[in-house]
Amino acid sequence: MNLDKAGALRMKTSTAKSGLSRQTKDSITGLLMVFPSFLLLVFIVILPISLAVRESLLDPNGALSLANYKYLFTDKAMKNNIIFTLNLTVVSTVITLILGYILAIYLRFSKGRISEWIRKLYFIPMFIPAVIATYGIINMYGNHGWLARIVLALGGDSFPRFIYDYNGLLLANLWFNIPFTAMLLSSALAGIPNSLIESARDVGAGKLNLFTKFIVPMTYKTVLVAATFSFMGIIGSFTAPFLIGPNAPQVLGIAMQQSFSIYHDVGIASAMAVFMFLLCSAMGYFYIRSMVKEEPAGR
Amino acid sequence: MGWYVRSLGKRKIIEFMVLLLFVFFFLGPLLNLTLLAFSGKWQFPAMLPQVWSLEWWSFVLTQEEVLSSISLSFGIATIVTIASIVICIPAAYAFARIRFPLSRWFLFSFLLTNAFPKMGLYVSIAVLFYQVGLMNTLLGVVLIHIVNTLMFMTWIPAAAFKSIHLAQEESARDVGAGPFRVFWHVTLPMALPGILVASIFTFLSSLDEAQGTFLVGIPDFKTMPLVMYSIVEDYPSTAGAVFSIIMTLPTIVLLLAARRFVNADVMSSGFQMK
Structure with a gap:
């Protein structure tokens, strides 16, 4: 009898909105619900991005030109900045992925009090403000920092200059990005059922075989997701390079801010931003493609 | 041994x-x-x-600038979180449940907030805000904080809505509940962990935001991270450490309070919509 009532209700609702088919109605509702956030996206993201793209294509006289981009790739200091940033970004992303993967595998397959503790603690860096973390890194690894004191107390003689250059930035990038990568991957690894792994072991698969034949194929898409977000976060990073980065060559985020607020050269600053945007878009393209492929067409 | x-x-x-x-x-x-x-x-x-x-604690906690920055930051973060929820949750629900044209296209457009380097985006936003008179206003600061929250406030709850089986909503409808009652009593409670995690992300990212606030909020909106920058430069590291703890405390408290919900699956599902 409940079913009858529900059926009657459905009839009522579907005839009440006269004329419109269910599909059209859904389309309108869906678009209306997405509209406010998309409008906001247009105003605070898409419009500013288009402004920056336009600005990067204008020369000081307001004429259309590629002069800003030419400068970007011919000026020696700028070229060094680009190479420095790309090198740092790629190396940081790759090491982040490797260490994040190892951490995730450890958390997936190790049972015990120690792994339980790490499981509780590894989220923390994701939520720590960037300024605080960088400040902590300065106080830890600086010339008279905690590590230097520990090394001295343990009998070492001098502590090498460690932060304020490439290594310091690499360290900061790893600190910020490994937890996120490990989180994504450990969730993906949790999706691999124990029974599958056990049955693979039963038919004689060794650890290496298990890893390359089962674990890697089942997680490589997640690796791509982690790579995308790490890459995007690292290439445009600002806080850590601002506080512990070298003066030259600089990370592009800093170079961009300087050419804007010190040299008031909006064109060059925009060209740098657009250049980084293009690289991130390439990553984003592969990410979206792999996400869309997962689901058959229709959505 | x-x-x-x-x-x-x-x-x-x-x-x-x-x-x-x-x-x-x-x-x-x-x-x-x-x-x-x-x-x-x-x-x-x-x-x-x-x-x-504890001398640096009494020093830091008696600085007028520090105290006002704490209440300002918390006020802004609260506004940003509520605004993000109101604006993004309907969209998240639509992405998860309703078939409409270009839905994939809209969904992935939120990736743009992360693809364009933040500093460059803030500079362009500042230029735009200057033209429409949003510089040095609360609305301007809130909007620039929302730049960072749009994506996960849409994606994580969308994944949470999507993980609820349609059958559960349908059975509630079958016993006669209207769509809003179904949403309120069935869908929302089940999607709550995702919404909660996204809200925590939003709240904390607003507390953390420095560069955008610096560009559009100066001189009136000196939030905690901006005060932190000046403390790092002007005071001994002890003062910086004290303020670091004050700034990190809300993070720890929120994470402890919500530790039941903050887990790898809820968060990572938002970054891989299946």
Whole structure:
């Protein structure tokens, strides 16, 4: 009898909105619900991005030109900045992925009090403000920092200059990005059922075989997701390079801010931003493609 | 000691080394700040402070600028979180449940907030805000904070809505509940962990935001991270450490309060919409 009532209700609702088919109605509702956030996206993201793209294509006289981009790739200091940033970004992303993967595998397959503790603690860096973390890194690894004191107390003689250059930035990038990568991957690894792994072991698969034949194929898409977000976060990073980065060559985020607020050269600053945007878009393209492929067409 | 180590076995020892390395690398900088904040005198090369003291706490907590920045930051973060929820949750629900044209296209357009370098985006936004008179206004600051929250406030709840089986909503409808009652009593409680995690992300990212606030909020909106920058430059590291703890405290409290919900699956599902 409940079913009858529900059926009657459905009839009522579907005839009440006269004329419109269910599909059209859904389309309108869906678009209306997405509209406010998309409008906001247009105003605070898409419009500013288009402004920056336009600005990067204008020369000081307001004429259309590629002069800003030419400068970007011919000026020696700028070229060094680009190479420095790309090198740092790629190396940081790759090491982040490797260490994040190892951490995730450890958390997936190790049972015990120690792994339980790490499981509780590894989220923390994701939520720590960037300024605080960088400040902590300065106080830890600086010339008279905690590590230097520990090394001295343990009998070492001098502590090498460690932060304020490439290594310091690499360290900061790893600190910020490994937890996120490990989180994504450990969730993906949790999706691999124990029974599958056990049955693979039963038919004689060794650890290496298990890893390359089962674990890697089942997680490589997640690796791509982690790579995308790490890459995007690292290439445009600002806080850590601002506080512990070298003066030259600089990370592009800093170079961009300087050419804007010190040299008031909006064109060059925009060209740098657009250049980084293009690289991130390439990553984003592969990410979206792999996400869309997962689901058959229709959505 | 030797017999004890041997009885533990090689595996346990390696695991213990992993834990040490982990704690040292990820928590070392934070532990160091905590020690620093409670030290009165800590001269090189001592490994631990020579004198413990709370004097920097009373110094920092009596600075007018610090106190006003704390209440300002919390106020802004609350507004940003509520605004993000109101704006993004309907969209998240639509992405998960309703078929409409270009839905994939809209969904992935939110990736743009992360693809364009933040500093460049803030500069362009500042140029735009200047033209429409949003510089140095609360609305301007809130909007620039929402730039960072749009994506996960849409994606994580969308994944949470999507993970609820349609059958559960349908059975509630079948017993006669209207769409809003179904949403309120069935869908929302089940999607709550995702919404909660996204809200925590939003709240904390608003507390953390510095560059955008600096560009559009100066001189009236000096939030906690901006005060932190000036403390880093002007005061001894003890003062910075004290303020670091004050700034990190809400993070720890929120994470502890919501620790039941903050787990890898809820968060990572938002980044891979299936």
